[in-house]
Amino acid sequence: MIPGAACELTILMPCLDEAETIGLCIAKAHRFLEHSGIHGEIVVADNGSQDGSPAIARRLGARVVDIAERGYGAALIGGIAAARGTYVIMGDSDDSYDFAALGPFIAKLRAGYALVMGNRFKGGIAKGAMPALHRYLGNPVLSAVGRIFFHTPCRDFHCGLRGFRRDAIFDLDLQGQGMEFASEMVVKATLAGLLIAEVPTTLSPDGRGRKPHLRSWRDGWRHLRFLLLFSPRWLFVYPGLALLVTGLAGMGWLLPGPRQIGGVGFDIHTLFYASLATVVGSQSLLFGVFAKIYAAREGFVPQNPYLGAGLARFSLEAGVICGALLMLAGVGLALYALGSWDEGHFGPLSATTAMRLVIPSGTMILLGSQLVCGSFIVGVLDIRAARKRETVPSRPARARAA
Numbered sequence: 013m014i015p016g017a018a019c020e021l022t023i024l025m026p027c028l029d030e031a032e033t034i035g036l037c038i039a040k041a042h043r044f045l046e047h048s049g050i051h052g053e054i055v056v057a058d059n060g061s062q063d064g065s066p067a068i069a070r071r072l073g074a075r076v077v078d079i080a081e082r083g084y085g086a087a088l089i090g091g092i093a094a095a096r097g098t099y100v101i102m103g104d105s106d107d108s109y110d111f112a113a114l115g116p117f118i119a120k121l122r123a124g125y126a127l128v129m130g131n132r133f134k135g136g137i138a139k140g141a142m143p144a145l146h147r148y149l150g151n152p153v154l155s156a157v158g159r160i161f162f163h164t165p166c167r168d169f170h171c172g173l174r175g176f177r178r179d180a181i182f183d184l185d186l187q188g189q190g191m192e193f194a195s196e197m198v199v200k201a202t203l204a205g206l207l208i209a210e211v212p213t214t215l216s217p218d219g220r221g222r223k224p225h226l227r228s229w230r231d232g233w234r235h236l237r238f239l240l241l242f243s244p245r246w247l248f249v250y251p252g253l254a255l256l257v258t259g260l261a262g263m264g265w266l267l268p269g270p271r272q273i274g275g276v277g278f279d280i281h282t283l284f285y286a287s288l289a290t291v292v293g294s295q296s297l298l299f300g301v302f303a304k305i306y307a308a309r310e311g312f313v314p315q316n317p318y319l320g321a322g323l324a325r326f327s328l329e330a331g332v333i334c335g336a337l338l339m340l341a342g343v344g345l346a347l348y349a350l351g352s353w354d355e356g357h358f359g360p361l362s363a364t365t366a367m368r369l370v371i372p373s374g375t376m377i378l379l380g381s382q383l384v385c386g387s388f389i390v391g392v393l394d395i396r397a398a399r400k401r402e403t404v405p406s407r408p409a410r411a412r413a414a
Contacts, residue, residue, distance in 0.1 A: 021045070021052035021118065022097030022178070025074075025105040026087035031063040033107040033219040038072045040111035048115065056105070057091030059083070085193025089186055092178065101175040107219030108141060109173040116211040117175035126180040126206035129166050129198070130173040130213030141215045143228070150232050157236065158195065161243040164202040166210060170194050170235070173213050180206055191231040192238040199242050244303035252296025255289045262286030263375070267368060280367040287375040294379055298386040305393050331387025338380030345373035 023041045027034055038054055045052045054074040058066045059082055066076045079090035092100060099121045103109040109130070120128040137147060155169040172194070181197065184204060188196040201208055240247045265271060266283040349369035 018098075019051055019053055019096040020098050021050050022095035022100045023052060023054045023111060023114070024057060024088070024091045024095060024100050024102040025055070026057045026059060026084060026091065026102070027061055027065050027069070027105045028059040028087070029061045029063045029065060030105045030220065031061075031065045031068055034065050034105050035068050035072055036107045036219065037103070037105045037111055038069060038074050042073065043112045044114050047112075048118070050118065052097055053095075055091055055095055057087040057094070059087040081189065083189035083193075084191050085186070085188040085196070088193060089189075092182060092186075095178055097178060099175060100178050100181070101173070103173040108216050110214060110216070113214075114175070117173075120209045120211060121175050121177065124207060125209040126177045127197070127201045127208045128175040129168060129208065129210045130171040131166075131168040131210045132171055132213050132215040133168055134210070135212030135214045137215045138217055140217045145228055150228065154195070154232065154235050154239070157239055158198065161239055161246050162199050162202045164198055165208055166198050166202075168210070169198055171213060176201075180204075188238065190234055192234040195235045195238050199239070203242075242307075244300045244307065248296045248300030248303060252293045252298075252300060255293030256297060257293070259286045259288070259290030259293055263290060263372065267372065269368075280371065283367070283371050287371050290375055291378050291382075294382055298382060298389075301386070302389055302393065305390065309393070326390070328387050328391040331390070332384050335380040335383030335385075335387065338376050338383060340380075342373045342376030342378075342380060345369055345376065349373065 023045075025034070025037055025041075030037075034056065038056075041054045044050075045054075056066065056069040056074045056076045057079050058069070058076055059079050066078075069076050075094075077091055077094040079087045081090075088102060091102070099118070101114055101117050103111060117128045117130075132142070133151075142151075151168065151170055155167055158164055158166065158169045170191075174197070176197075181201070184197070184200040186193060186196055186200065198208075263283060263286045266278060266280075266286065270277060270279040272278065346369075349366060
């Protein structure tokens with residue numbers, strides 16, 4: 013890097029015991045900076061190496077940043093915070109990516125894209141560079157889930173070579189400490205509306221003589237868990253809606269009497285499970301609403317205009333009244349069932365007849381109580397939002413304070 017010149021690019025490498033390959037990666041990065049004429053720096057975010065990797069990096073002219081908190085994401089978050097470049101290109105320091113071939117990333121970044129992802133499936137995966145489990149199951153499935161959940165254009169969510177405008181990514185407040193950091197960056201960039209592009213990237217075999225830090229099932233689950241937690245619709249709303257509709261349809265079909273399809277009979281036992289699906293589905297929908305409100309108001313996901321419009325017309329009192337009416341209807345049906353028992357002088361009951369009254373009665377009482385409690389929870393969340401609105405000064409007030 014030329015003294016006094018503005019730093020355009022930081023080439024960032026997370027490192028944990030990479031003595032075998034860190035020198036090769038730094039040499040390639042130096043070659044790219046020299047040939048491209050870019051004013052840049054090489055930063056190694058060391059995560060507690062014990063094999064002399066930091067000393068090698070310093071000897072070869074890289075700036076080493078010590079990151080105490082362990083984890084792939086923790087190392088990169090610390091490295092991004094320490095970067096001086098307008099742009100950052102990050103890549104694993106195991107010599108699986110070619111740091112001498114970063115031109116396409118720079119071209120896209122200079123064209124205005126905030127995040128430029130490498131795509132190994134387009135660029136080519138050398139023999140032995142990626143386990144079959146990752147190549148044909150893990151990466152394609154998780155990338156497809158990410159595209160479905162968040163409508164992101166990325167087709168290789170987990171490529172370790174990617175470039176971005178430092179300020180744009182820094183503002184996303186990335187938190188993932190482990191491998192899920194890779195998904196978090198793509199998801200939050202997509203939700204924030206940042207311009208994202210992909211460039212073909214070649215993946216070569218890992219140059220180290222030991223097992224990689226990645227653990228297939230553990231880290232795969234961490235990626236999937238993150239995707240689910242950031243999408244209340246797919247975690248709660250869609251499954252809940254499916255259960256609720258199926259349960260209500262089943263109850264409506266079986267309430268008049270037993271049914272038969274072919275040689276299979278359906279009676280009160282199926283009615284009970286239809287009721288169960290209705291209750292679980294409604295509860296899942298409520299959880300989806302809570303999660304969406306909380307996530308939007310904490311800035312994790314953007315506001316949903318439809319949910320916002322619905323909540324604007326919603327009042328705690330209306331929810332409580334609707335829930336109370338449902339509960340009263342359930343109690344009324346229970347009293348009707350009790351009256352039928354009285355007519356039989358409280359003797360033995362026909363299970364089939366009685367349960368056709370008791371099951372919908374219990375279902376309405378449960379749904380009503382859920383709605384009442386859910387209304388109060390939404391009210392609690394709104395109190396927090398109202399406090400935030402009161403404490404955040406208006407723009408003119410901010411200007412005066414400044």
